[in-house]
Amino acid sequence: MATQHSITIKAGGSEKDYWKDLWLNKQLLWILSKRDLSVRYKQTLLGVAWSVLRPLMTMTVMVFVYSYVAKIKADPGIPYPLMVLGGLTIWTFFANTFTQISNSILINHNLVSKVYFPRLLMPLSSVAVGFVDFLITFGIYLLVTAFFQTPISWQIIFLPCFILLTFITSMGFGLFFAVLNVRFRDIGQLIPFMVQVGMYVCPVAYPSSLVKGTWYEKYYNLNPLVGIIDGFRWCLLGSKSYFNPQSLYSTVITSSIILVISLIYFRKKENTFVDHI
Amino acid sequence: MSVIVAENISKKYIIDHQRKNGSSGLRDIVSDTVDKWFRKQEKNGFAEKEEFWALQDVNFSIDKGDRIGIVGHNGAGKSTLLKIMSRITEPTTGQIKIDGRIASLLEVGTGFHPELTGRENIFLNGAILGMSKAEIRESFDAIVDFAGVEKFLDTPVKRYSSGMYVRLGFAIAAHLNPEILIVDEVLAVGDTEFQKKCLGKMRDVSESGRTLLFVSHNLTAIQALCNKSFYFEKGRLIDQGDTTHIVTNYLSKVSHKSLEKHWDNIDSAPGNDQVRVKSFKLFPEYQDELNHIDVRTPINFQFEFWNMVEGASLNLSMHLYTFTGECIFNVGTQAESFSKGLVSGTCEIPGNFLNDGSYVVSMMIVKDTSTVLYNMEEALVFDIEDYRENVTWYGKWPGYIRPQLNFSIRQSEHVVND
Numbered sequence: 001m002a003t004q005h006s007i008t009i010k011a012g013g014s015e016k017d018y019w020k021d022l023w024l025n026k027q028l029l030w031i032l033s034k035r036d037l038s039v040r041y042k043q044t045l046l047g048v049a050w051s052v053l054r055p056l057m058t059m060t061v062m063v064f065v066y067s068y069v070a071k072i073k074a075d076p077g078i079p080y081p082l083m084v085l086g087g088l089t090i091w092t093f094f095a096n097t098f099t100q101i102s103n104s105i106l107i108n109h110n111l112v113s114k115v116y117f118p119r120l121l122m123p124l125s126s127v128a129v130g131f132v133d134f135l136i137t138f139g140i141y142l143l144v145t146a147f148f149q150t151p152i153s154w155q156i157i158f159l160p161c162f163i164l165l166t167f168i169t170s171m172g173f174g175l176f177f178a179v180l181n182v183r184f185r186d187i188g189q190l191i192p193f194m195v196q197v198g199m200y201v202c203p204v205a206y207p208s209s210l211v212k213g214t215w216y217e218k219y220y221n222l223n224p225l226v227g228i229i230d231g232f233r234w235c236l237l238g239s240k241s242y243f244n245p246q247s248l249y250s251t252v253i254t255s256s257i258i259l260v261i262s263l264i265y266f267r268k269k270e271n272t273f274v275d276h277i
Numbered sequence: 278m279s280v281i282v283a284e285n286i287s288k289k290y291i292i293d294h295q296r297k298n299g300s301s302g303l304r305d306i307v308s309d310t311v312d313k314w315f316r317k318q319e320k321n322g323f324a325e326k327e328e329f330w331a332l333q334d335v336n337f338s339i340d341k342g343d344r345i346g347i348v349g350h351n352g353a354g355k356s357t358l359l360k361i362m363s364r365i366t367e368p369t370t371g372q373i374k375i376d377g378r379i380a381s382l383l384e385v386g387t388g389f390h391p392e393l394t395g396r397e398n399i400f401l402n403g404a405i406l407g408m409s410k411a412e413i414r415e416s417f418d419a420i421v422d423f424a425g426v427e428k429f430l431d432t433p434v435k436r437y438s439s440g441m442y443v444r445l446g447f448a449i450a451a452h453l454n455p456e457i458l459i460v461d462e463v464l465a466v467g468d469t470e471f472q473k474k475c476l477g478k479m480r481d482v483s484e485s486g487r488t489l490l491f492v493s494h495n496l497t498a499i500q501a502l503c504n505k506s507f508y509f510e511k512g513r514l515i516d517q518g519d520t521t522h523i524v525t526n527y528l529s530k531v532s533h534k535s536l537e538k539h540w541d542n543i544d545s546a547p548g549n550d551q552v553r554v555k556s557f558k559l560f561p562e563y564q565d566e567l568n569h570i571d572v573r574t575p576i577n578f579q580f581e582f583w584n585m586v587e588g589a590s591l592n593l594s595m596h597l598y599t600f601t602g603e604c605i606f607n608v609g610t611q612a613e614s615f616s617k618g619l620v621s622g623t624c625e626i627p628g629n630f631l632n633d634g635s636y637v638v639s640m641m642i643v644k645d646t647s648t649v650l651y652n653m654e655e656a657l658v659f660d661i662e663d664y665r666e667n668v669t670w671y672g673k674w675p676g677y678i679r680p681q682l683n684f685s686i687r688q689s690e691h692v693v694n695d
Contacts, residue, residue: 007379009364010372031404035390035397042392042433114387115405116364271367274360275290 018267022118029121033128040129051136055092059085066205075207077240079148082141083233086241087204089137090232094166094225095195096130101174102191105182109277119270123178127167134163141236153238162232165251169224172258175266182269183276203229209242224258227251280457280488281339281362285371288332288357288512331357332368333512341377344489346503346520348496348527353509355492359383359461362490377456377488380407384461386446391435395426395445398434402449416452423474424448444471451478457488472672476502496524497663501671528569528662535658536561543583548651551589552642555581555619557656559638564628571664572679575628578657580640581621590614591650592643593622600635600658605677612646632679633663 041047059081066072067080074083104126105112105119112119145152181187199205202225211220220226227247234243332354339345347355360366362373363381388405389398399420403413413420421427424444426437434442460479476498483489483502493499499506499520506523508516516526539556540546546553560577561570570576580593592612597605610622638657642650663674 006374006376007364008372008374009361009368011367011369027410028404031401035393035401038397039390039392108388111388111405113365114384115381117405117407271364274366 018118022120025117025121028117029125032121032125036126036129037132051133052140055088055137055140059088062088062205072206075209075240075242078237079150082144082148082150082237083207084205085141085144086233086236087229089134089141090162090166090229091199091202091204092137093130093134094170095198096133097127097167097170098174099191099195100126100130101170102177102181102187105178105273112277113274119273120266123171123175150237152236155235155238159235162228162235165228165255168259169228169255172255172262175262179266179269182273198225202226207242212242221247221250222254224251224254278341279338280341280376281373283335283337283371283373286332286335286361286368286373287330287370288361289369290329290331292327292329330512335514337507337514337517339488341488342486343505344483344503345491346499346506347490347492347509348499348506348523349509354512355509356461359459359490359492363459375457379457379459380453380455381459382450382461385443385450389434389446392433394433395430398445399449402446406450406453408453420448420452423451447475458482459490461492462494473670476671495673497665498671500524538656547653548582551586552650553583553585554653555583557640557653559657559659569662570659571662572631572633573628573664576626578624578638579621581619582642584615584617584620587617588614590645591620592646594641594643595624596639598637599677600637629681630678631661632674632676633661635660
């Protein structure tokens with residue numbers, strides 16, 4: 001609660017120094033993130049191994065079901081497991097951060113009701129766990145790439161852009177649901193369901209080249225995750241992996257608009273969290 | 278110079294009588310909206326909702342270095358005010374201007390994570406309360422020392438005893454260095470020795486010229502620490518000023534005591550066909566002009582009843598209970614034979630005998646020293662306030678009774694050095 005030296009408290013009048021306040025509290029952001037990370041695998045037998053095991057197991061199951069049972073093919077020249085793991089890496093990053101952001105206010109309710117700091121710190125800090133998991137999964141991906149002896153393409157230099165886009169998208173959706181979640185606990189029920197359905201709607205287990213040329217392609221591309229997942233795979237697997245630039249424009253536009261709206265909504269509601277929590 | 282100026286602060290809550298589980302679900306909103314849509318004519322569609330003003334038109338200003346005690350009943354709005362000042366919730370109307378670095382302690386150990394060790398929690402909690410890493414590191418040893426948890430620094434706090442947990446929490450907060458400190462009833466926890474330490478620390482804060490706002494039900498602590506006080510009732514700031522004046526005013530208003538009961542009509546009086554109660558009264562011998570009962574005050578009880586059986590052998594038996602129901606003592610009179618008519622009994626509890634607290638008295642009329650004819654339960658209720666002289670300790674005095682016994686110390690031997 002490091003606050004500046006003079007403040008005025010009034011209804012609806014969240015101070016103009018909000019962003020400065022947020023910056024002043026960066027240490028708290030760091031500490032909250034560290035807390036989430038260090039608490040993550042306390043009192044588990046396998047500990048951090050879970051971060052490795054989970055994506056590996058998911059990949060194995062998906063490869064078996066989609067590739068051997070459903071006989072879905074990856075784009076020509078790309079091993080199916082790599083395509084799935086690529087998609088899974090970025091999708092899991094999105095799904096985890098989105099879920100954690102949506103729950104961040106509720107999980108920290110004891111802080112909300114007892115101490116002031118810019119509430120945006122809570123969703124921001126909750127991203128840490130998802131990001132570390134992402135790095136681990138990405139490491140696994142690189143190992144699997146080595147196993148399939150697939151060269152890394154030069155497009156990898158664009159990777160940070162797509163990670164940033166994922167972050168923006170999950171913030172955009174997450175903040176909105178975080179606010180709703182405070183008022184309506186229904187959201188807590190809805191989120192796992194959305195994540196589950198989202199995995200089928202997004203091109204995680206199949207290449208979006210399957211959608212190419214269909215009448216619903218343009219609607220399909222409205223989903224900001226389509227551009228992100230295809231783009232992420234394009235960065236890693238090169239131009240052999242299907243990537244429609246059109247979907248990227250839609251990602252950038254949709255995600256930015258959603259983030260701005262969610263931020264405004266969040267700022268408007270954050271001072272009343274304590275009354276509803 | 279005023280460091281805090283509050284103008285017309287009000288805070289409204291909507292109480293929803295309809296909901297039984299607290300939070301209202303999406304379903305309720307949807308069905309309410311649908312209801313409203315279809316029954317536009319029905320004006321009372323939302324009648325279950327009630328406005329509740331937790332604070333109304335509160336105005337005050339606090340000067341630098343003031344130590345303000347805030348008193349009032351539960352639900353008077355004290356905590357709401359602190360929440361608004363700590364920026365945890367917004368006022369519905371009005372504004373507060375605050376000049377200076379402010380820290381609030383509404384709970385001990387805010388944000389402690391049970392899985393983290395004591396050491397990790399010191400940094401976590403410190404950061405949450407607004408200390409920088411450098412500041413925490415600087416006072417780390419002092420915090421550990423104050424809390425007395427050296428041996429358990431690397432143990433998860435979920436394994437701590439509740440006392441250790443509270444001590445660690447307060448120790449961190451005590452090493453904050455704000456210009457304005459807001460403290461809410463944190464002394465209700467912890468053992469006596471620790472409470473003493475806490476109060477000592479708060480005294481240091483207040484004596485170093487910083488501004489303190491302190492909510493507590495411990496009036497002794499407020500009187501010791503605060504130079505001015507605010508008195509809240511039903512969301513309004515009804516009185517402010519010198520602490521002694523406010524505390525006296527508060528005491529005279531809040532006591533939920535019932536010091537007297539009497540019935541003039543024998544037919545409607547409580548009892549049965551053998552005895553009926555006429556009156557039960559309590560006469561304190563007030564020790565000062567404040568007219569409230571404190572630990573020094575002798576208390577006289579007078580009980581009168583109608584005996585309706587000629588030659589009955591009766592005696593009285595009086596029980597004194599704490600407010601929580603533990604019996605402190607039971608005293609009885611000798612049995613005597615009475616003819617029809619009024620019988621009265623008196624009893625005196627000397628001063629300097631009971632500890633401060635709330636007490637409940639019941640009176641029994643017993644026949645032949647064995648049969649209870651009538652038991653008047655919870656007949657009288659009274660409060661005893663704290664009073665201390667020449668004591669610099671303000672924690673809750675332990676025990677049910679506080680007798681003055683012949684207890685003295687003296688030097689029994691002189692050791693002559695070399």
